[in-house]
Amino acid sequence: MSAHGQPIPLTARARGPLRGEAVIPGDKSVSHRALIFGALSLGETRIAGLLEGQDVLDTARAMAAFGAQVERTGEGAWSVRGVGVGGFAEPEDVIDCGNSGTGVRLIMGAMATTAISACFTGDASLRKRPMGRITEPLALFGAESRGRRGGRLPLVLTGAADPVPVSYRLPMASAQVKSAVLLAGLNAPGITEVIEPEATRDHTERMLAGFGATLESEALPEGGRRILLTGQPELTGRTLAVPRDPSSAAFPICAALIVEGSEVRLPGIAMNPTRTGLIATLQEMGADLALENAREEGGEPTADVVARFSALRGVEVPPERAPSMIDEYPVLAVAAAFAEGKTVMRGIGELRVKESDRIDAVARGLEACGVQVEETEDSLTVHGLGAGGMPGGGTVATHLDHRIAMSFLVGGLASRRPVSVDDGGPIATSFPDFRPLMARLGAEIGEMAPA
Ligand SMILES: O=C(O)C1=C[C@@H](OP(=O)(O)O)[C@@H](O)[C@H](O)C1
Ligand SMILES: C=C(OP(=O)(O)O)C(=O)O
Structure with a gap:
């Protein structure tokens, strides 16, 4: 439409x-992550070649609503001044992620271990998609959610005030679920472990390491990967090309x-x-x-x-x-x-x-x-x-x-x-x-x- x-x-x-x-x-996956990880970092992240599609623009708007300073400085060129891990402010209004599963799921993970609430929604397509696959692992960290039947949007998520790290085995192959759990793990003390039965896109792991997180990823003998993330790192803004x-x-x-x-x-x-x-x-x-x-x-x-x-x-x-x-x-x-x-x-x-x-x-x-x-x-x-x-x-x-x-x-x-x-x-x-x-x-x- x-x-x-x-x-x-x-x-x-x-x-x-x-x-x-x-x-x-x-790349759309890398573009969402560049904005979200930039918002979770201290200092400035400069992004070249950002995809200026509506999904990514909705994520940019959401990051501003959580308190980051997000600015377009040229064609595909963006600057994000972040608030640091655990620094998200409570948005004043509903976060509308439009058509984007990646946007809404990664942002829910990113706020789930900060003591704020946010209401998420999206377009008619996104409101039909399952969010229980995200809210269930986020509940293990201590986050609470209330959505429509079947875990659909609109949904209110309240982040954990005293998050605990978790160990989570993904029930399906999903980079969005893996990424939401890792992002929640950022503000939990100690090690968060994610086991994925089949290897999915690894942009979150590669990019978080680039922003300064400590993360280990190993291939499992039966296929898939095991990822260990050390919580509460100081992420630092960086320059990146998508x-x-x-x-x-x-x-x-x-x-x-x-x-x-x-x-x-x-x-x-x-x-x-x-x-x-x-x-x-x-x-x-x-x-x-x-x-x-x-x-x-x-x-x-x-x-x-x-x-x-x-x-x-x-x-x-x-x-x-x-x-x-x-x-x-x-x-x-x-x-x-x-x-x-x-x-x-x-x-x-x-x-x-x-x-x-x-x-x-x-x-x-x-x-x-x-x-x-x-x-x-x-x-x-x-x-x-x-x-x-x-x-x-x-x-x-x-x-x-x-x-x-x-x-x-x-x-x-x-x-x-x-x-x-x-x-x-x-x-x-x-x-x-x-x-x-x-x-x-x-x-x-x-x-x-x-x-
Ligand atoms: O993590 C990501 O950026 C994405 C993961 C995939 O979704 P799932 O994690 O639901 O498989 C993919 O379909 C989507 O377009 C982008
Ligand atoms: C599945 C897709 O995206 P998302 O899950 O982010 O809506 C896609 O772009 O094909």
Whole structure:
């Protein structure tokens, strides 16, 4: 939806090859964390390349409401003067995190061991998402919460006045839950331990260490990781550059692979191994993907990605890959519609609690575009139609989900008939530049009535 709440229907149609350079904005996960960790530090944090999507802007506003001085100093350039660990002030008004699960969950963790109360809410999508997975571990520190039935937002959280450190084994693979527990552990005396059954994105661990926290992380023999955080460190503001978002890069990459004659170069994409599952899967599908100039930027491995039109073949995506490609399944499913043979994605039950139920949204969208699919509670199978591809011609319901909107618009660039989405407004939450960037590559995505 637009800022005024009106849906913005968009239609994508085939118009020839995509060519050129795609300069992807900053990583959303790192951007949220840069603002939150800056707010929990003493002194100034200067951030370059911050993603200026609505999700991150909502987190910036929230950090100001908790007492940090947050200032935009240029394009993607932000300054945060923090209040230190345990220094959050009580916000005077409701904290509205918009569409952002990462924002609300990490902020709840960050305030849970400070003796203040805050009321959190979000848009219609965020108000449907489970928050018990956060409030339950935060209760172990001594925080109290009261929300709607099923632990939904709006929710009031009162931080523990005398927090105790905890040992917590995550019941699901979730970097948001892991991060909320670690952030709460910052203001608890002693060691907080988090055990994750499967390794998830590790930006919190890497970045907290960079801000001065003492943290140890070890791989477990049975898979997963054990993280030990020493509470009550003095975090110090720092200068950091946000690497370019691999989850946003996924859209032009997949578009180049399925639109005949395409070649797109994407400089400096983050290649943190906890985020590269899509690249591995596409390579197994036969994608012509080159990774060049591997280097380190802003503390994260990066590389230039070159994606060229490819004859893809269906694969089985192993369940253990889910955490490292979690947000990329919708666009992978669309690319799989252009592959020869079937693609089976297993162990993806977490997709049901994202901005939308992504298994259902993708399955219904592909059906609307003439593609046969099968779903179970935690899997999705796409019957690919080969390079001749998806018939298209349908309108896809996006359920306030940016990734569903962008995935199907990518599909429309290669399908036989145009593909429409009912609402492209939420694209602004993570990739505000998506349409102009795709247009510069030669894509036709217009604001027009559904086909
Ligand atoms: O920690 C993060 O920044 C994120 C973690 C993932 O969510 P879960 O922790 O719910 O899997 C991911 O889907 C989200 O887009 C960003
Ligand atoms: C799941 C996502 O984000 P969040 O959980 O932060 O809303 C996403 O960006 O795909």
